[in-house]
Amino acid sequence: MGWVSVSSLIIFLSFLLHFPSYNCLLCNPDDKSALLQFKNSFFVLNSSLHFHFYYDPCSSFSSRIESWKNTTDCCGWDGITCDSKSGHVIGLNLCCSDLRGELLGLNSPIFKLRHLQQLSLTYNDFFGSSIHSSIGNFVNLTHLTLSPFRISGDVPSTISHLSKLEHLCISPEDLLLDDPTKSYSKIRIDDYTWNRLIHNATNLKEIYLENVNMFSVRESYLSLLTNLSSSLVSLDLHHTQIQGKFPTDILRLPNLQEIDLSSNENLRGELPNSNWTTPLKTLFLSDTAFSGYIPDSIGHLKSLNSLGLSDCHFDGFIPPSLFNLTQLSFLDLSYNKLVGPIPTQITKLSELSTLSLRDNMLNGTIPRGCYSLPSLFALDLSSNQLTGSIGEFSNNSLQFVKLSNNKLHGNFPNSIFQLQNLNYLDLSSNGLSGVVDFHQFSKFETLWILDFSHNSLLSLKFENNFDCILPKLLYLYLSSSNISSFPKFIAPNLEALDLSHNRIHGSIPKWFHENLLCSWKNISYIDLSFNKLRGDLPIPPNGIEFFSVSNNQLSGDISSALCNASTLSILNLASNNLTGLIPQCLATFPSLWALDLQDNNFYGSISDNFSKGNSFETLKLNGNKLKGPLPRSLAHCTKLEVLDLEHNNIEDMFPYWLETLPNLQVLSLRSNKFHGVITSFGTKLPFPRLKIFDISDNHFTGPLPVSYIHNFQGMMNANDNQTGLKYLGNNSLYNDSIVIVMKGRYMELTRILTVFTSIDLSNNMFEGEIPTIIGELHSLKGLNLSHNRIIGTIPISLGNLSNLEWLDLSWNQLKGEIPMALTNLNFLAVLNLSQNQFEGMIPKGGQFNTFENDSYVGNGMLCGMPLSKSCKEDKEKSSHSTLDKEESGFRWKSVVMGYTCGMIFGIILGCNVFFFGKPQLLAKVVERGLNVRLIRPTGRKPTNCWKRICLT
Template sequence: MGWVRLSYFLIFHCLLLHFPSYNCLLCNPRDKSALLQFKNSFLTNISSYVALFTEDLCSSYSSNMKSWNNLTDCCGWDGVTCDIRSGYVIGLNFSCIDLRGELLGPNSSIFSLRHLQQLTIAFSDFSGSSIHSTIGDLVNLTHLTLLNFGMTGDVPSTISHLSKLEYLLIGSINSLLNDPIKSYSKMRLDDYTWNRLIHNATNLREIYLDEVNMSSVGESSLSLLTNLSSSLLSLVLYDTQIKGKLPTAILRLPNLQEIDLSFNENVRGELPNSNWTTPLIILILRHTAFSGYIPDSIGHLKSLYILQLNSCNFHGFIPPSLFNLTQLSHLDLSNNKLVGPIPTQITTLSELLILNLNDNILNGSIPRWCYFLPSLSFLYLRNNQFTGSIGEFSTNSLQYLSLSNNKLQGNFPNSIFQLQNLTFLNLSSNDLSGVVDFHQFSKLKTIFYLDLSHNSLLSLKFENNFDCILPNLQYLFLSSSNVSSFPKFIAPNLEDLDLSHNRIRGSIPKWFHENLLRSSKNIRYIDLSFNKLRGDLPIPPNGLEIFLVSNNELSGNISLAMCNASTLFILNLAHNNLTGLIPQCLATFPSLSVLDLQNNNLYGSIPDNFSKGNSFETLKLNGNQLKGPLPRSLAHCTNLEVLDLGNNNIEDMFPHWLEILTTLQVLSLRSNKFHGVITSFDTKLPFSRLRIFDISGNYFTGPLPVSYIHNFQGMMNANDNQTGLKYLGENSLYNDSIVIVMKGIYIELTRILTVFTSIDLSNNMFEGEIPKVIGELHSLKGLNLSHNRITGTIPLSLGNLSNLEWLDLSCNQLKGEIPMTLTNLNFLSVLNLSKNQLEGMIPMGGQFNTFDNISYVGNLMLCGLPLSRSCKGNKEMLQHSTFDEESGFEWKAVVIGYGCGTIFGIILGYNVFFSGKPQWLTRLVEVVFNVRLPRTNNRKHVISLGRS
C-alpha cells in the first residue's frame, strides 16, 4: 500500500474516531475496567522500529494511554469514544502505539466491550500475532481497521459473524518497511471465510484488504461481490493473490466509487464495452492480467479522478473519449501494448496532474495540448515511437518530463529553460540535434535529474571560463552526446555522473579532481569510459561505489591511494595502458563485486589475500602480463560467477580447488602456461553451473577431464522454453564479457547470454579418446578439441548435441568414419574435422550439405562430396599418406607455413621431415622467433559482438 493511500486512511480514522464524545455521563464501569485491564497487558511506547517508517504518517496524530487511569472518566481518555446517552464505549482508536503481545488473543479484554462499533488498530508492531476467533463476539462492529506490521495467521471464519460491518480494513505495512534481513508472512483469508463474510455482511460499503493472502479465492467467489450491488462503494484488494476472471458486472456496480486490484497478476478481466455509467472516482488495475481494448465507453465515467491501467495487457488505440473526462487528475496507461497516436482533440483537462504513457508502441507526434495543460506536472512518454520535434512549453507547472527512447528529432526546445519548477528531465536516446548551451541549465534551480545521453546529433557547448552552478543536481548523464571536453560545473549534491562514449581527450583537469574526486561527499557513481583520456589514473574518493574508466588511454601505475576507496562496488579499468603491480588491497574491499582490469600491461602476480566473505562476482584480469601461480585465496570468492585470467603468463597446475565455487559459470584460463594432468578434487558436483569452460592454449596433458564433464549440469539442460534474452549478471551498470574462439574467429561477447555454453580445450597435449559423456551436454553451442593428440573414433553420442553450432576436432589423430548421427545437428554451421585420419564416405543430408572441402582437408581416406574423390574407387586410394602418425603433422601443409611466412614455414617443414618431433620443434621455434605455437594471442584481431 502506497504512502498516499496510508495517509488517507490515517486521516480518515482520526476524523472518524476522534470526534468530541465526552458528556457529563460517566462511562460504563465494566467498560472502564476492561480498558484498564487491556492497558496493563501491553507496552504502550511508540515502536521505534515502526516509527522509523511511519514518522510522517504518525506525526499528525498518535494516541497514547497516559490519560488512562482510575481517577478520570474513560470517556475522556485518548482514543476512546463513548455513546453520549448510555456511556458505553463504542469506539477505540490505537494508532502508532507499540502494543506488543496477543492484542486480539483469546484473553483480550477488548472482546468484553460488546457495544463496540468502531475498532482501529494501526501502525503497531504485532510480529507473530494473529486474530483470535473471539473477534466474532463483537457483533455490533460497523468499522474494523487492522493495519499493522507482522500480523500472521488466518483471518478467523468468525469474522463473518460481524453482520453489521460497513467498513473493513485488514492490511500489512510489511512491504513499506522493506527490511532485507527479516522475511514476513502474510495473513490469510480463505475461500470459505470470504464467502461467509460477503453473504452475511450485506451492508459492507468499503472493503480494503491489503497484502492479505487470498490465493484460494477464485472466480466464483469473486462473483459474490455482485450481492453487494446496493451498498458497495470501495473495493480494494491490493496484492492479495486472487485469481481467475473478475466478472465485468462488478465494474458496473451502481454505487461503486473506487476499485483497486493492484498487483494481482493472476486476475483477469476486461473493461465493459457498453452501459458503463457508474460513479467511479478511482479505477486502478495496475499489474494485473486485464486485457483487451480500452473501450470508448470509458468516456462515460464523468467523475473519474484516478485511472491507472499500467502494466496490464491492454492493446489497440487510446479512445479519444478518454480525454473528455474533465475531472481526470492521474492517467497511467504505461507497460501495455497500445498503438497509434495520442488523440489530438480533447476537452480541457484542467485538472490533469499526471500523464504516463510510457512503454507502449505509440507513434505520431506529441500533441500540442501536452505543452500547455495548466496543471500538468508529470509527463511520461518514454519507450514509444514518437516522431517529430519537441514543441515549446507554455506552462510553469511541469516538474517531471521524460521523453527518452523515442524517435524525436529537431532542436532542443529553449522553452525548457523557462520551466522554473522542473526537477526531472530525461530526453535520452532520441535523434535531437543542434547546439545546446549547457550553462542555460543553471536557470533550473530545482533540477536534480538531467539525462541527455545518446543523442548522436546533439552538440553540447561548455564555457570553461566560468562555472555552471547547479545546486540541486544529483544525477547527470551525458553519455554519447558529442562532449569533447570536461563540462565545468559546480554541483555540490551530485551523486551520479556519466560522461562515457564521448570525445573527451587529454588529461583529467585539476578542477575535476578537486570538486568531484576530493571534496564531494555525495558522489557514488562516475563513468568516464570510452573516451580518449590520457595521463595518470584518477583516484576515486572513499564513498564512491562505481568507478568506470575503461577504454581510454590512461597510463602509469594503479596508485596505492586506490586503497582508500574501500567502498567500491564496481571498478572497471579495462582496456587502458596501465602498468605495474595490482595493489593487494583490492582483494580485501568488502563490497567489491566487479573488478575488471583486462587488457592492460599489468605485471607481477595476482593478489594472494582475497578475504573470506568477500563479494566478488566478476574477476577479469585477462590480457595482461601476470605471472606466477594462482593464489589459493581465490577459493574464498564463494559468490564468483565469472573468472577470466586468459592471455597472461600464469604458470601452475589446473586449479582443481576452484571446484568448491558453486556459483561459477565462466572459467577462462586460455593462453597461459598451465600444465600437467587435470585431476578432480573429489568435490561433490564440481563446476556444476559452469557454462563456458576455456582452458585452450596451455600445456595440459593426459586424458580429457571426464570427471568434470560428467558434472557440467549447466550445459546439460537446454532451456528451450525461455522467452526473451537473458544475460549473465543482474547489474545494469556492468556487462560481463568474454573472448572466445567461435567458428574459427576470435570474438568478444560483450554480453553473455545465459543460454550460451561452450567448451574449448584446444591447443594442448590431451591424449586418449573423446569421452561419450560429452553427448549429454545438450545445451552446448560450441565444442573445440582441436590441436591435441586425441585418438580413437568420433563418438556417436555427439549427434545428441542438438544445439551445437560449431564443432572443431581438427589436428588430432582421430580414425574411423564420420558418424551419420552428426547429420542430426540442425544448427551446426561450422565443422572442422581436418588433419585427422578419418576414412570412408562423408555423410550426406542436413547441415553436411553446406560444408565445403576445407572441413575435411588432410583426411586422405575420406571420400564423397564435397571432396573430388569418389567413393567408388576406395581400393585405388592412396595406401601411403603423407600424414606422420607419430607427430600428427602433415609436412606438406607445414611447408606452406599456415600463414606464418615463407622462412618460418620452410624451417618448420624441414625439421618435421627429418626429426618428426613437433613438441621439440615447437619449443625451438618459440625461443628463436619469440612466438608461441599454436597458441597465438590474437588480441589485436578480436571481433566484438553485442556492443550497444
C-alpha cells in the same frame, strides 16, 4: 465588541440557570481500567517510527497514548470516543502512536471493551504477532482498521461474526522499519473465512486488504462480492496474489466508486463493453493480466478521475471516448501494447495532472496540446516510436517531463527553460540537435534529475569561467552526448554522474578530485567509461556503490586509498594502462559483486584473502600479467557466476576445488601456464551449472576430463521453449562478457546469452579418444578439441548435438571415416577436420554441402566433394551405370524413374542449399543462433573471412 461579549455572557448564564443539575459525563470505570492495562502492555518509543517511504505518514503525529492518565477522565483521552449516554468507550483510534508489542493476543485487555464500534491501530509495530480469534467478540464494530507493521498468521474466521461491519481495512506493511532488506510473511485470509465474511457482513461499504495474502481465495469466491451490490463503495485488493479470472460483473455494481486490483500479475479479466458502474471515480488494474482492448464504453464513466492500466495486456488503439472523461486527473496507460497516434482530443482533459503513456508502440507526432494542458504536473511519453520535433511548452505547472527512447528530432526546445518548477527532465535516446547552454539549467532550483544521454547530434555548451549551480540535482546523465571536456558544475547533493561514451580527453580536473573527496557526500554512482582520459586513477569515496572508468587511457598504480571505498558493488577499471599490484583489500569488500580489471598491466599474484560469505558474482582479471598459483580462497566465492583469468601467466594445476561452486557458469583459464592431468575433487555434481568451459592454450596432459563432461548439467538440457533473449546476470548496471575462439578467430560476446554453451580444450597435450558422453551435451553450441594428441574415431554420438554450430577437431591423430550422423547437425556453420588421418568419402547432405576444402585439408585418404579427389567408389558406380545402359538399351521407364528421383533429390538438396547453403544465408543462421552480428568484408567465402563477431 463589548456588547457582543455581554450578550454571550447573558446567554451562557441563562443556559446554566435552565439546567441547574448538569454534570459532565464520566467514562465507564471498567473501560478505563481496560485501557490503562492495554497501555501498560506496550512500550512507547520516544521518537516516531522510521518508515521506508518517500514520506513519513506519522510525521505530524505524537503518541496518543501519552495523554492516558489515571487521574483524568478517559473520555477526554486522545483517540478515545465515548457513548454520550452510557459513557462506554465506543471508539479507539491509536493511529501513529509509536506502539510496539503484541497486537491482539489471547489476554489482551482490549477485548474487555465490549461496546467498541470503531477500532483503528494503524502504523504501529506489532512484532509479527497475529490477530486472535477473540476479535469476533466485537459484535458492535462497524469500522475495523488494522494497518500496522509486522502482523502475520491467518485472519481468524471469527471475523465473520462482525455482521455490522461497514469499513474493513487490514493492510500490513511488508518491511522492517530499521532493515528494509528483510521481509516478513504477510497475514493471510483463506477462502472459508472470505466466504463467511462476505455472506454475514452484508453492510460492507469499504474493503481494503492491500498486501494481505489471498492466494487461496478462488475466483468463484471472488464473485461473492456481487452479494454486496447495494452497499459496496470501495474495493482495494492491491498486491494480494489473487488469481484466475476476475468477475466482470463486479465492475457493474451500482454504487462502486473505487476499485484497486493492481499488482496481481496472475489475475485475468476484461473491461465490460456496457453497463459500467457510473459512479466509478478510481480504477487501478496495473500489473495484472487484464487483456483485450479498452472499450468505447469507458467513456460513460463521467465521474472517473483516476485510471491506471499500466503493465497489463491491453492492445489496440486508445478509444476516442476516453477523452470525454473531463474529470480525469490521473491517466496511466503504460506498458500495454497500444498502437497508433496519440489522439488530439487529449487536449479536452483540462483537469489532467498526470499523463503516462510510456512503453507502448505509439507513433506519429506529439499533439501540441500536450505541452499546454493547464493542470499537467507529470508528462511521460517515453519508450514509444514518436517522431517529429518537441513543441513549445507553455505550462508552468509541469514538474516531470520524460520523452526518452523515441525518434524525436529537431532542435532542443528552449521553452523548457520557462518551466520554473521543473524537477525531472529526461530527453535521452532521441535524435535532438542544436546547441544547449548548460548553464541555463541553473534556473531550476528544484531540478533533481537531468538526462540528455544518447543524443549524439546535440551539443552542450559549457562555460569554463563560472560554475553551473544546481543545488538540488541528484542525478546527471550525459552519456553519448558529444561532450569533449568536463562539465564544471556545483551540485552538493549529487548521487549519480554518467559521462560515459563521450570524447572527454586529457587529465581529470583537480576540482573533480576535490568533489569526490569532499563535496559529494552522497555520491553512489560514477561512470566515466569510454572516453580518452589520461593520468592517474581517481579514487572513489566511501559510500560509492558503482565506479567505472573502463576503456580510457589511465595509467599508474591503484592507490591504497581505494580500500576506503568498501561499499563498492561494481568496480570496473577494464581496458586502461594501469599497472602495479591489485590491492588485496578488494577481496574483502562485503558488497562487491562485479570486479572487472581486464586488459591492463597488473602483475603479481592474485590475493588469497577472499572472505567467506562474499558477494562476488563476476571476477574478470583476464589480459594482465598475473602469475603464481590460483588462490584457494576463491572457493569461498559461492555466488560466483563468471570467472575469467585468460591471458595471464598463472602457473598451477587445474583448480579442481572450484568444482564445488554451485553457481559458476563461465570458467575461462585460456592462455596461461596451467599444467598436469585434470582430476576431479570427487564432488557429487561438479560444476553443475557450467555453460562455458575454456581451458585452451595451456599445458594440460592426460585424457580429456570425462568426469567433468559427464556432469555438465548446464550443457545437457536444451531450453527450446525459452521465449525472448535472456542474458547472464540480473543487473542492468553491468553486462558480463567473454571472448571465445572459433576456427582460430576471436568472437566477443559483450553480453552472454543464457542459452550459449561451449567447450574449448584446444592447444593442450590431451591424449586418448573423444568420449562418447559428449553426445549428451544437447545444448552445446561450440566444441573445439583442436591441436591435441587425440586418437581414435569420431563418436557417432556427436550426431546428437542438435544445437551445435561449430566443431573443430583439427590437428589431432583422428582416423577412420567421418560419420554420416554428423549430417544431422542442421545448425553446424563451421567445421574443421583438417590435419588428421581421416579416410573414405566425405558425407553428403545437410550442412556438409556448404563446407569447402579448408575443412578437410591434410587428410590424404579423404575423397569426394568438395575435394578435387574423387572416390574410387564413385568411379565404379559411374562405370556400372554406363554398362547398364549399354546392356539394357534406351528405356523410357528408366528415364521417368530417374527424372522423378532426380527431381525429389534436387528439391531436398535445393532446400538445404536455400536454407543453409548460400554464404549470405549461412551467416544469417549463425546470427540468429548466437544472437551475434558478423563483421566481415564482402566475399563469397564467409568461412575464410570472419574476423570478429560482436553481440548485438
